[in-house]
Amino acid sequence: MSVADLSYLLGMLGTIAFAVTAVLAVIPKGIDVFGACVMGIITAIGGGTIRDVILDETIFWSLDLNYIWVGLVSSVIAFYGNRLMSRKYVYTLMLYLDGLGASLFVIQGAEKTLELDFAMPLGPVLLGVTTAIGGGLTRDVLVGNTNLLMKKELYAVPLAIGATLYLGLINQFHDHGVIIGILCALITFAIRAAAIYWKLRVPNWMLLKAK
Amino acid sequence: MSVADLSYLLGMLGTIAFAVTAVLAVIPKGIDVFGACVMGIITAIGGGTIRDVILDETIFWSLDLNYIWVGLVSSVIAFYGNRLMSRKYVYTLMLYLDGLGASLFVIQGAEKTLELDFAMPLGPVLLGVTTAIGGGLTRDVLVGNTNLLMKKELYAVPLAIGATLYLGLINQFHDHGVIIGILCALITFAIRAAAIYWKLRVPNWMLLKAK
Amino acid sequence: MSVADLSYLLGMLGTIAFAVTAVLAVIPKGIDVFGACVMGIITAIGGGTIRDVILDETIFWSLDLNYIWVGLVSSVIAFYGNRLMSRKYVYTLMLYLDGLGASLFVIQGAEKTLELDFAMPLGPVLLGVTTAIGGGLTRDVLVGNTNLLMKKELYAVPLAIGATLYLGLINQFHDHGVIIGILCALITFAIRAAAIYWKLRVPNWMLLKAK
Numbered sequence: 001m002s003v004a005d006l007s008y009l010l011g012m013l014g015t016i017a018f019a020v021t022a023v024l025a026v027i028p029k030g031i032d033v034f035g036a037c038v039m040g041i042i043t044a045i046g047g048g049t050i051r052d053v054i055l056d057e058t059i060f061w062s063l064d065l066n067y068i069w070v071g072l073v074s075s076v077i078a079f080y081g082n083r084l085m086s087r088k089y090v091y092t093l094m095l096y097l098d099g100l101g102a103s104l105f106v107i108q109g110a111e112k113t114l115e116l117d118f119a120m121p122l123g124p125v126l127l128g129v130t131t132a133i134g135g136g137l138t139r140d141v142l143v144g145n146t147n148l149l150m151k152k153e154l155y156a157v158p159l160a161i162g163a164t165l166y167l168g169l170i171n172q173f174h175d176h177g178v179i180i181g182i183l184c185a186l187i188t189f190a191i192r193a194a195a196i197y198w199k200l201r202v203p204n205w206m207l208l209k210a211k
Numbered sequence: 212m213s214v215a216d217l218s219y220l221l222g223m224l225g226t227i228a229f230a231v232t233a234v235l236a237v238i239p240k241g242i243d244v245f246g247a248c249v250m251g252i253i254t255a256i257g258g259g260t261i262r263d264v265i266l267d268e269t270i271f272w273s274l275d276l277n278y279i280w281v282g283l284v285s286s287v288i289a290f291y292g293n294r295l296m297s298r299k300y301v302y303t304l305m306l307y308l309d310g311l312g313a314s315l316f317v318i319q320g321a322e323k324t325l326e327l328d329f330a331m332p333l334g335p336v337l338l339g340v341t342t343a344i345g346g347g348l349t350r351d352v353l354v355g356n357t358n359l360l361m362k363k364e365l366y367a368v369p370l371a372i373g374a375t376l377y378l379g380l381i382n383q384f385h386d387h388g389v390i391i392g393i394l395c396a397l398i399t400f401a402i403r404a405a406a407i408y409w410k411l412r413v414p415n416w417m418l419l420k421a422k
Numbered sequence: 423m424s425v426a427d428l429s430y431l432l433g434m435l436g437t438i439a440f441a442v443t444a445v446l447a448v449i450p451k452g453i454d455v456f457g458a459c460v461m462g463i464i465t466a467i468g469g470g471t472i473r474d475v476i477l478d479e480t481i482f483w484s485l486d487l488n489y490i491w492v493g494l495v496s497s498v499i500a501f502y503g504n505r506l507m508s509r510k511y512v513y514t515l516m517l518y519l520d521g522l523g524a525s526l527f528v529i530q531g532a533e534k535t536l537e538l539d540f541a542m543p544l545g546p547v548l549l550g551v552t553t554a555i556g557g558g559l560t561r562d563v564l565v566g567n568t569n570l571l572m573k574k575e576l577y578a579v580p581l582a583i584g585a586t587l588y589l590g591l592i593n594q595f596h597d598h599g600v601i602i603g604i605l606c607a608l609i610t611f612a613i614r615a616a617a618i619y620w621k622l623r624v625p626n627w628m629l630l631k632a633k
Contacts, residue, residue, distance in 0.1 A: 035361065059267075122491075149564060152454060206456065242572060245582070246578070249571055249578070352563055
């Protein structure tokens, strides 16, 4: 499998995860299936779209509409299928799926930015994190939800760690891009999953006491 | 009249409609005339700007500042002229004008995307709808209003139908672009106007019952 | 000092001012240091990023990561250093610093747009103001604060005056770009500072009476 294949696979899995979690997140707001699909697609492709606009690259989904189709079908299935799941189960599943999607997208975004040699060395970290959180931020703004940057959950920090690790490892072992990519996505997801499971919060020294 | 002329006319009429309805929508928030003009212009040109950024085309209004001037003058007139209208009348007028603007913009956006052969066949529908609702979504986010995607009104669905119809008809009769464009904008507006007049809502099968 | 040097200096000072004020503005929301840095950086580079996307220029910070580094360091210092300041003092300082940042950015944005001869004559004013307020608007949307366009403060109007003045003076005396740039930034800041000090509001004829 080539680096391009890896990037494609990560992107498609992330698309499914993000579309599904977005739909599950907006259903309690009483949205209809059309609105839910728009939110699912925006969440899935929003981060990558912002990244490509900043990179001044052709928007990725215009070259391969599978991203839109997969986002659309995932959204519809999540919308009507959500009745089968209990509230509690849905919420937990959503958290892990969302963490998986973000871990896949952060590496994919970092990889694309690295390949274009854009704004080295900070660029891949900044645009990797943008790819991972841009769609969710846009959704939260449109839905009127509090977004992840305002919460004390460990969400964006693991992503920044994962992208930095990827950059460091690629710099050392540039012949093993695929393995390093998979490894870093897994490590990022492991940190995020641990944060969900043990309800880890941002440590106190990173917070200011309320006055 | 050429396709380019049609596109121009649709765009200018849509600009007036969107600027006016935006200003009428933000006045109750206690905004000043400068803020109202910014909101009017953003609503009028926001969707087309997002479309052109995604298409990687020169932003349309930079090539023809009439869009800005028309948006500005419409905004000022709507701001000071709004005293002449009663509350009820303003609201109804606003709904129809907004529907007209959206119907014009969705076809104009689809036409531009089609001409560039961008992301066929989904591209023209996606970017047509983006052209029509992008400015209003941006305004609602800036003003702090609930946006159309979160409501149960039939708003975006008629637009998606209109753009899809346009694409299908152009595919069959590509020599009659102008007539098809006008026809599809009218059909889109007719569906939207019917939805306003008879207070049509999204059908039940498109909604999930609140648990 | 060349025009390019001036533009760079204005940009860097504005970056510091915007990052610091953004962090001071989001601390009361209980944000952690990572989120504060993201907000600081977005506020500092957001307006210029939107400007460069519309201009279809390479995003300025990708060519010079000092903007990001300076934004990051300023954000961290503002986050942990804010304990040293009293509430009242912080708030006033924030207002003036923010006004300074906006005055610097509006001229820098107008200058860049003018140099590219983009959408003359309105372009430099529109994109100057966009450079100055785009980052703050994005931050307010992400944080859930009421943004400056919805308030009755004299904020955006001085910026529009400053950019228009700059354009008019450059048109007359195009050999003195640096002096005119500094002068217009100072005048813009003076108007804004007067508005803060004397608590000037938008005049009544620019407002509609609430019905």
